[in-house]
Amino acid sequence: MTQRVVVTAGASGIGLALAERFLAEGAEVAVCDVDPQAVARFAEAHPDCLAMVADVTSSAQMAAFLDAVEVRWRGVDVVCANAGTGGPVGPIETLHYAEWQRCLSVNLDGAFLICRWAARLMRAQGSGVILITSSTAGLFGYPMRSPYAVAKWGLIGLTKTLAMELGPVGVRVNAICPGSVEGPRMDWVVANEASQRGLSPEEVRATHVANTSMKTWVEPSEIADTAVFLASPAAAKISGQVLSVDGHTEGLFQ
Numbered sequence: 068m069t070q071r072v073v074v075t076a077g078a079s080g081i082g083l084a085l086a087e088r089f090l091a092e093g094a095e096v097a098v099c100d101v102d103p104q105a106v107a108r109f110a111e112a113h114p115d116c117l118a119m120v121a122d123v124t125s126s127a128q129m130a131a132f133l134d135a136v137e138v139r140w141r142g143v144d145v146v147c148a149n150a151g152t153g154g155p156v157g158p159i160e161t162l163h164y165a166e167w168q169r170c171l172s173v174n175l176d177g178a179f180l181i182c183r184w185a186a187r188l189m190r191a192q193g194s195g196v197i198l199i200t201s202s203t204a205g206l207f208g209y210p211m212r213s214p215y216a217v218a219k220w221g222l223i224g225l226t227k228t229l230a231m232e233l234g235p236v237g238v239r240v241n242a243i244c245p246g247s248v249e250g251p252r253m254d255w256v257v258a259n260e261a262s263q264r265g266l267s268p269e270e271v272r273a274t275h276v277a278n279t280s281m282k283t284w285v286e287p288s289e290i291a292d293t294a295v296f297l298a299s300p301a302a303a304k305i306s307g308q309v310l311s312v313d314g315h316t317e318g319l320f321q
Contacts, residue, residue, distance in 0.1 A: 070094040070298065071140045073133075075123050075181055076150035078105035081200065081248060081287050085147050088291035089298075090116070097139065099123070099132045101150075123150040123177030124169075133184045142192050145298045146185040148178040148222075149200040153256050154214040167214045174218035178225060186229065189238045196298045197233075197240040199226050200290075201309065203316045205244055211260060219244075223309055230307030239306035241297050246313025247275040248285045281314030 072089045076082040077098025083105075086096050090113065097117035100106050110118040117139055121128040136143065154170030155162050178199055189195030204212065205219030226242040233240060257271045266274075276282050293312050296302055 070144040071142065072096045072145040072147065072298075073136055073143055073181070073185075074098045074147040074149055075177060076100050077147070078102060078109040078118065081245065081290050082147070082149045083109070084287035084291040085149060085294050086113075086116075088288065088295055089145070092295055094145070095140070097132075097136045099129070123180060124172045126180060129177075129180045129184075133181070137188070143185060143188050143195065145196045145198065146181055147198045147200070147294060148181045148185075149198075150174075150177040150181075151200060151202075151218070154212060154218070156211050156256070156260055156262075158211065159213050162214065170214035171218050171221075174215075175221050175225075178222055182225065182229060186233060186238070190233065190236050193237045195233075195238045197229060197238065198294050198297055199240070199242045201226070201242045201244045203244050203246050203311055203313045205242070206309070206311065207316065207318070226309065227307055234306055239297075239302070241302075241306060242309045243290060243293055243297070244309055244311040244313065245290050246279060246285045246311065246316055248287055248290065278318060279314040279316055283314045285312055285314065 072094045074082050074086045077086040078100035079102060086098050090096050098109060099119050099121035101122045103120050106118050106120050117135060119132045119135060121132040123129060150173060152170055152173040155166040182197060185197055199222050201222040202219040204216045205223045209216035223242050226240055230240040257268050260271045290312055293310060297305060
């Protein structure tokens, strides 16, 4: 049976890797993304897919996207609540409240809106898989990035709770915790951490590697591989779990 898959922030970064991996598996895929240029590129590359510009913090924009998905499919099999933002970098006393709110809103409110919609459809059909993109920051404290750590911990709480609520009707919910993933977003994070800590970007990158057992960064495709497995029949009894794809983070980022 062809899976119907929705990915938020699905036109770039990890989200794009998720969308393209599910497409490679023969799924039908719908994506939203806040970046109009990224959406246009995705739509050009995948003309058979639904691709819309939507800010996951806007209930109106998300309603428009999700209504379009529902009209197209009348149901959904897999939802990847993937949208997130790295948030500000610095000691908590230097952070602006608006930056704190924005980080929590993108990560948590965005997940709430898509998961609420998915829960309604999946409960009615008696099946489905929700995959929430958290982070290893959701398992450890993260000095200089308190809003991000708080948001990613919150997503794990959401995962556990939805697994309890929806498990009795046959819906599975899991969280994936990427480690340091190669790409422009982490390049931005590294540059900001370097500035705050008085280190070079190379020194910060080395620190991220040093804190993992496997001494490696992660490729977006490796996150996508895990998502496809979790959405497959091979993972039929895996729910409420938090799976790290990080080369095993050993401790705090210092």
